[in-house]
Amino acid sequence: MESAVRKAVLAACPKCASDVCDYLADSAVAVLEDENDKEAFQEALEAATAPFLEEYGVSAAEVAAFCKVVACAAFPMAKVSSKAAxxxxxxxxxxxxxxxxxxxxxxxxxxxxxxxxxxxxxxxxxxxxxxxxxxxxxxxxxxxxxxxxxxxxxxxxxxxxxxxxxxxxxxxxxxxxxxxxxxxxxxxxxxxxxxxxxxxxxxxxxxxxxxxxxxxxxxxxxxxxxxxxxxxxxxxxxxxxxxxxxxxxxxxxxxxxxxxxxxxxxxxxxxxxxxxxxxxxxxxxxxxxxxxxxxxxxxxxxxxxxxxxxxxxxxxxxxxxxLETGSSPAGGVAEGSKMLFPSPERLGSTAAERKSPVLTLQGVSFQYNKEEEKSVFHDVDMQLSMDSRVGIVGKNGAGKSTLLQVIADRMRPTSGERWYMQAAVGKAARFRQGFDSETPEKDPKPLTESQKADRKRLGMQFGKKSKPMQALLGRRETFKGGYGESAAGSSKEYTYEVQWEGLGDAEISWERKGKILQCGCEAMLEDLEDRLWSAWAGVEQRPLSTEEILQHLGPFGLPEEICLSRKIGMLSSGQKIKLMFGAALWTRPQFLCMDEPTNFLDLETVALLQDALKGYRGGYAIVTHNESFVADVCTDIWTVADGQVWGKDAVSKNNNNNNNKKQRQQHQQQ
Ligand SMILES: Nc1ncnc2c1ncn2[C@@H]1O[C@H](COP(=O)(O)OP(=O)(O)OP(=O)(O)O)[C@@H](O)[C@H]1O
Ligand SMILES: [Mg+2]
Known part of the structure; x- marks a missing residue:
């Protein structure tokens, strides 16, 4: 009973400073020792705490409400048992x-x-x-x-x-x-x-x-x-x-x-x-x-x-x-069932490449309305790799879902830069939420003899240290001035990552389109754009054959006879959830974004999801208020608060603020 009283005090405490809460909790526990009747307890607690709380500006009505809550927690059965009598x-x-x-x-x-x-x-x-x-x-x-x-x-x-x-x-x-x-x-x-x-x-x-x-x-x-x-x-x-x-x-x-x-x-x-x-x-x-x-x-x-x-x-x-809360009475997740997420294609061949970011966001801000003074978040650097296991946490309205939408490329940032991993792989366009396995078409197209000659000649004239461009490794987007979900009024500019012939990796640089044309590499540019387009548009998707679908859904715990003979409306809630995950992972993504996935899942399915995530070979970022879920499946916690984002691989620069470190510690403690 003592712990219930302490909990109730913490929940209902009209002043939130922790020493005040502790004092009130101690007082309530002391009163509880003397009183064994709800009304008497409530009265005694009011007498003990009112003078103290009034000094903190708490009104008499608030004190009464507070004491009532604590009394209800201390004697949950009082009312009922007297009625039962x-x-x-x-x-x-x-x-x-x-x-x-x-x-x-x-x-x-x-x-x-x-x-x-x-x-x-x-x-x-x-x-x-x-x-x-x-x-x-x-x-x-x-x-x-x-x-x-x-x-x-x-x-x-x-x-x-x-x-x-x-x-x-x-x-x-x-x-x-x-x-x-x-x-x-x-x-x-x-x-x-x-x-x-x-x-x-x-x-x-x-x-x-x-x-x-x-x-x-x-x-x-x-x-x-x-x-x-x-x-x-x-x-x-x-x-x-x-x-x-x-x-x-x-x-x-x-x-x-x-x-x-x-x-x-x-x-x-x-x-x-x-x-x-x-x-x-x-x-x-x-x-x-x-x-x-x-x-x-x-x-x-x-x-x-x-x-x-x-x-x-x-x-x-x-x-x-x-306490299970599956929504359909037609049975939940079958006992002993498992859910396995498909392994994505690994990016890069060495361990270092595999750990390097697949998505980098630099100096990114997001604002819904031009008129509003504040951005949802401001000037944040983030990196996400296939090893990332990020939990995004923060108060209601802090900006978690917005951040996730920007990461998932559902919304454009108002300003900042975003680019996907290319340098580490050496080939463009392998990463996309759901992009599929390597195919030879994705390698750069060879240049014709005359294109090669142009590249050499113009490279000597306009290239870095008079060297021609050897390859375009990737593309970076720079955003300016777009607001809200539709990114109204935005401008987007591309720069390209260039490897120079005869110069080492340290000389790789980001160049604008004009420079690439000047260096006679229009064909290379078109080829890169083409490959990016086909990758991003998902042109080279998996075949939608029955065999492929059965093979994909099996590991989610959906056996053949269910996939072939049941209408979706006839599936149990657990099976529907598995199908939803199956559909989301059809493209075998390298990175998963999930917004509060545990809401409305029953406990058994939450456990299945936890296991699936722990066994998953890609990266993920998950927004959730579920602390035990974060503790179980995430290794990097990003806290979103006051327009800032703090985590191992996320940093708010916010130059005007000298108290960054202190704020970060405070957010993390919260
Ligand atoms: N479409 C929109 N237009 C304008 N403002 C918006 C829009 N969507 C969200 N916001 C505002 O942006 C801020 C961040 O919202 P967001 O949904 O990202 O918060 P959240 O951290 O996910 O909160 P919760 O935990 O309650 O889901 C809030 O102040 C919200 O009111
Ligand atoms: Mg949200």
Missing amino acids: KAGTDDGDLLCRLPNLMMMYGGSSQPLLRNATLELIKGHRYGIVGANGSGKTTLMGRIANKDIAGLPAAIRVVHLSHDTIVQGVNPTTSVREYSQLRSASDSASPDDALLAQALTGVGFDEASLGKTVLELSGGWQMRLALACAVAQKANLLILDEPTNHLDSAGVQWLIEFINTRCVGGEEGGTAMIVSHDPDFLDQVCSDVVHFTSDARLDYHPGNFTSFKNTVLKGDQAKATAL
Whole structure:
């Protein structure tokens, strides 16, 4: 109980300095020793901490809210057990009670629920647990759509799942407009004061209210949806994997939000929560609802740990299985299955060449709007090789997804330079996310006799140290002044990496197109451009024959009979995920970019992905908020914050700032 109290203090602490948190945690633990009743504990904690917190400018209301959260964590069962002691439940406290519930899943003959009772009591926070495919998401969806006979019409349900937040949103809708639309109910316009308070509460300021919803990062979209839920005065909040997309500060905010909001009464509500994260459930749940193997709903007062200890007798494997969150009831990933990513063609023949960067970005900045003062990131140098195992981390809205899009060549930087590995290989155009194996056509075309003669003659006149150009090794792009996803107003200039005849590697230089033409090497230039074009356009793709496809999908855990005879709609969620990875890796890429890949994967599939990445022979950069995932599969952590990027192979130059080193250390500690 002591650790739950400490956790709750850290989560809800109204001042974040760590010494303040420690002091509050010690005080709470000391109070806990004397009090064994929730109300008395809360009162004593208020008396002990209010004078201290008031000195820090914390209001009396904030102190009360804080003490309430900690009391809920310390006595998670208090409310329930006193209710349980009553004969039956007081009808005034009931949100709904539906006995003999039967729930089917489209097409399946086995019901997901049979003779089950759905009973929700006001102010309770239910953690919904059940094996993969047991029907958690289906039940929550049906309640949200009021698609269950007998569900009282008066219940105001808000269903939050990330998929539904931006569904159908117009690209020009601002955060302000969205929040007003979504907070209005059928019969009433939104409560402006409450909405403004809720938006400020989740961290929006005046400037961000003017942004469009689609401009918000994933985490901020989730915060926006939560603020709208508050303003709608929902009395039943349904949260499906709410911590996905949230950074750690966002998760702490959400814990506090649920614990202070979902406490019953007129203003507060009831919550149903599906999450794969046992720590999160422990900090928010007053009860656990268990989808049993015989299709009933069992109710257990207390948080997830108490459920695990009492009902599961501490069995960790069973506990993990009950937190699985695959979306389809048709079965998850088959037991014992494996996923192997295809080996990419190695670039370079020596170990040093193989370690050299396949992608280099130098002095790169990215800005969405010309009008905005700040870039998302500014003047960053990065290198990525086939050995890179990069985890990109940072707060919501820091710029991680933007950075990944620039790396993946989905968006052009506003300024800076980008080039792909060529020098180490000596041949152009081998690297592309998904580019396939070497073919002879990719080697440079031999020059004709007259082209050779021009090259020699003009080389003596215009070449470096009067030497002709021997080969063009690569091309570098320099960007200037493009803004946003479409890179509006941008200019792009190419320079070429030139090897000079008779001069060593140290003399290799980057030259403009004019110089190459001047040196009589137009044919070489055209040949390089041609090979780059065909490589980048993926002209020389793998043949799409059945045999090739079966061979490719087999290692992803998709056997022949599934590939040949099943429609995609008939695949289980695990099989769909495998197919998605299979499709993404069809070109046998040398470098993978993934943005929050673990969201919405069940734990078993996350483990499969971890194994696949560990065995993968290419490089990768992965954006994620999942700390244990990063710790397991990444060896270089890049932190994105305040327009800067810090990591082993990423450096923000930001010359105006003398405190770079200190900032870097701070970011890394965070
Ligand atoms: N299309 C866009 N137009 C304008 N601004 C945008 C656009 N997309 C993102 N932004 C802004 O750029 C910044 C970085 O966003 P980004 O999505 O890269 O963050 P993130 O680190 O991935 O956050 P999260 O963890 O929440 O996913 C944010 O301030 C965001 O509001
Ligand atoms: Mg993102």
